Amino acid sequence: MNFFESIRIAFRSLRANRMRAGLTMLGIIIGVAAVIALQGIGQGAQNAINSQIESMGTNLLFIQPGSTQQGGVRTATGSAASLTLEDARALADPASVPSVAAVAPETDAFAQVVAGSQNINVRIAGVTPEYETVRNMPVESGDFIQQAHVDSSSAVAVLGSTAASELFDGADPIDQTIYVNRVPFRVIGVLKSKGGGISNSDDTVLVPITTAQTRLTGNRFSRGGHVVSSINVQVIDKNNMSQAIEEISAVLRERHRIIYDDDFRVQNQQDMLQSVTQIMSILTLFLSSIAGISLLVGGIGIMNIMLVSVTERTREIGIRKAAGALGRDVLAQFLVEAIVLSVLGGALGILLGVGIGKLVSGINMGGMTLTAQVQLNSVLLAVAFSAAVGLFFGVYPAWRAAKLHPIDALRYE
Amino acid sequence: MANVIELIDAHKTYKMGDVEVQALRGVSLNVREGEMLAIMGASGSGKSTLMNILGCLDGLTSGTYHLAGEDVSGLDDDHLARIRNKRIGFVFQSFNLLPRTAAVDSVELPLIYAGARDRRKRALAALESVGLAERANHRPNQLSGGEQQRVAIARALVNDPAIILADEPTGNLDSKAGREVMAIFHRLHQERGITVVLVTHEPSLGAQAERIVRIRDGQVISDAPVTAEQKAAAAANHYSKGTEEVAA
Numbered sequence: 001m002n003f004f005e006s007i008r009i010a011f012r013s014l015r016a017n018r019m020r021a022g023l024t025m026l027g028i029i030i031g032v033a034a035v036i037a038l039q040g041i042g043q044g045a046q047n048a049i050n051s052q053i054e055s056m057g058t059n060l061l062f063i064q065p066g067s068t069q070q071g072g073v074r075t076a077t078g079s080a081a082s083l084t085l086e087d088a089r090a091l092a093d094p095a096s097v098p099s100v101a102a103v104a105p106e107t108d109a110f111a112q113v114v115a116g117s118q119n120i121n122v123r124i125a126g127v128t129p130e131y132e133t134v135r136n137m138p139v140e141s142g143d144f145i146q147q148a149h150v151d152s153s154s155a156v157a158v159l160g161s162t163a164a165s166e167l168f169d170g171a172d173p174i175d176q177t178i179y180v181n182r183v184p185f186r187v188i189g190v191l192k193s194k195g196g197g198i199s200n201s202d203d204t205v206l207v208p209i210t211t212a213q214t215r216l217t218g219n220r221f222s223r224g225g226h227v228v229s230s231i232n233v234q235v236i237d238k239n240n241m242s243q244a245i246e247e248i249s250a251v252l253r254e255r256h257r258i259i260y261d262d263d264f265r266v267q268n269q270q271d272m273l274q275s276v277t278q279i280m281s282i283l284t285l286f287l288s289s290i291a292g293i294s295l296l297v298g299g300i301g302i303m304n305i306m307l308v309s310v311t312e313r314t315r316e317i318g319i320r321k322a323a324g325a326l327g328r329d330v331l332a333q334f335l336v337e338a339i340v341l342s343v344l345g346g347a348l349g350i351l352l353g354v355g356i357g358k359l360v361s362g363i364n365m366g367g368m369t370l371t372a373q374v375q376l377n378s379v380l381l382a383v384a385f386s387a388a389v390g391l392f393f394g395v396y397p398a399w400r401a402a403k404l405h406p407i408d409a410l411r412y413e
Numbered sequence: 414m415a416n417v418i419e420l421i422d423a424h425k426t427y428k429m430g431d432v433e434v435q436a437l438r439g440v441s442l443n444v445r446e447g448e449m450l451a452i453m454g455a456s457g458s459g460k461s462t463l464m465n466i467l468g469c470l471d472g473l474t475s476g477t478y479h480l481a482g483e484d485v486s487g488l489d490d491d492h493l494a495r496i497r498n499k500r501i502g503f504v505f506q507s508f509n510l511l512p513r514t515a516a517v518d519s520v521e522l523p524l525i526y527a528g529a530r531d532r533r534k535r536a537l538a539a540l541e542s543v544g545l546a547e548r549a550n551h552r553p554n555q556l557s558g559g560e561q562q563r564v565a566i567a568r569a570l571v572n573d574p575a576i577i578l579a580d581e582p583t584g585n586l587d588s589k590a591g592r593e594v595m596a597i598f599h600r601l602h603q604e605r606g607i608t609v610v611l612v613t614h615e616p617s618l619g620a621q622a623e624r625i626v627r628i629r630d631g632q633v634i635s636d637a638p639v640t641a642e643q644k645a646a647a648a649a650n651h652y653s654k655g656t657e658e659v660a661a
Contacts, residue, residue: 005525016513316511316512319509320522320526321494321497322503323497323503323523323526324494324498324523324527325526326491326494327490327494407470
């Protein structure tokens with residue numbers, strides 16, 4: 001008897017017991033669908049977060065002020081006013097920090113912004129022209145802040161897309177006037193939307209850094225320089241991130257005359273990416289193993305049904321043996337039946353899993369749109385695993401069927 | 414003519430727990446090619462064991478068994494399965510068709526395990542020889558008992574076996590269907606010279622064979638041709654049964 005014959009017989013016998021076959025497969029279907037969907041969604045979430053992080057710009061380092069210690073009391077990281085505009089200029093010098101491509105200092109404040117009858121409370125970021133490329137913030141219309149604006153502390157502003165639509169409700173904001181803390185600013189540009197994310201740039205108003213310092217945050221000085229909230233640094237080569245960190249640290253320590261503890265902190269975008277990837281992988285693995293357990297339970301269901309089936313069809317086995325079936329023909333028949341059950345269940349499970357992935361895709365989660373990515377790997381894994389489940393849990397019932405004695409089997413009532 | 418079955422001093426002992434049961438105690442039996450033989454005996458006489466041995470469903474404890482010139486005494490399960498497939502057609506009392514399976518698929522069964530070609534064609538031809546060509550796609554539950562038994566005969570025939578072993582083939586049938594089934598056996602026997610071994614406890618059935626072998630306590634107690642008188646009595650019995658039915 002050949003293999004196709006076994007498959008044909010298996011399908012015929014499953015067709016004869018549709019309800020039972022369907023319920024048995026359900027265990028495998030749910031298990032495989034869960035594995036596929038969870039891995040797909042996990043991968044999709046990881047991609048979404050990665051693209052969020054990457055949309056901030058590439059090869060970035062973030063320099064933030066550290067904490068200060070006054071009379072033994074340590075303040076929170078970022079609260080020290082230790083970074084200045086002059087620090088940023090020093091870091092832009094290729095002679096002392098050759099790994100750095102561009103430097104974009106920024107100073108942040110929250111303020112009430114008014115335009116006509118509308119008003120919103122948003123983050124006001126004082127920036128330099130480099131900010132556009134370093135943080136990857138192209139304008140949708142109008143212009144970005146120019147060096148001339150910075151030099152002359154002009155009262156001009158570039159609106160994030162959400163801020164623009166909330167203040168102007170669809171009207172063109174260019175050359176309109178907005179009031180930030182009652183100071184009038186002329187709108188010169190609107191940023192392209194980035195779809196929210198970690199530092200929601202759509203909900204921001206950008207102004208020249210010098211204007212922010214003089215008119216909004218008040219002039220704060222440290223060591224004779226203008227204080228900034230943080231400095232964004234773009235590194236030339238992704239592989240030189242740690243070298244860049246060392247160069248930057250050396251320059252800042254020198255400028256700040258540091259002996260013991262740094263009063264700044266350098267964060268690596270790559271590290272953020274890596275830790276996110278790591279967390280997501282662990283989470284996906286964790287969820288998939290739970291789904292895998294349900295696959296195992298489904299396999300036990302198959303074994304149960306196959307044992308019932310062998311008992312129920314003892315007479316049929318006797319008939320087949322009387323007609324000349326060898327032990328291995330009977331073994332093959334029941335084994336193939338178990339494998340067909342599990343592989344068919346696996347195939348339906350893949351369809352269901354992909355379907356769930358499609359259903360979940362497009363749901364907006366806190367400004368991120370998740371696209372479940374079903375990977376070929378996990379599909380192959382699911383198919384192989386479900387076949388293995390069928391094989392493993394089918395062997396024992398099939399072996400029991402194969403070793404039945406024809407006389408006993410024929411006499412079985 | 415050559416002997417298709419040569420059984421010499423066959424012993425079969427079963428172990429049931431600690432007790433040994435001697436089902437056959439030295440049975441010797443020859444069956445000529447093209448013969449129609451009846452094996453008769455009460456239940457417990459060993460006739461079922463003998464039929465299992467002759468059908469290669471079971472091996473001997475001692476003795477030798479030649480089937481169609483081949484010694485099959487010491488063969489293992491797989492070899493016995495091949496012999497059954499090639500040499501023996503079974504007809505059982507309870508038909509034993511595959512449930513929920515079309516007649517033609519049931520008939521094909523021995524051909525599948527033989528790895529034969531033209532299976533569908535041969536299965537249909539076998540069904541035609543028992544007069545069931547139009548019922549090829551009917552399932553057992555759509556067939557009468559007589560028709561089911563005829564499908565079983567077609568299945569027994571399909572691989573051109575050396576012998577057909579029929580175990581109480583009319584036991585589950587009413588007398589009319591039983592006569593039809595027996596008529597098919599007679600026709601196959603006469604037209605195609607097929608060797609038929611009937612196993613039965615019913616005298617009227619045994620009398621339709623050419624020779625009766627009686628078994629008791631695991632031994633052959635008589636082995637004699639059927640006389641004309643016995644034949645006539647059996648025919649009369651059948652005839653009277655037939656009229657009773659008509660009257661009823």
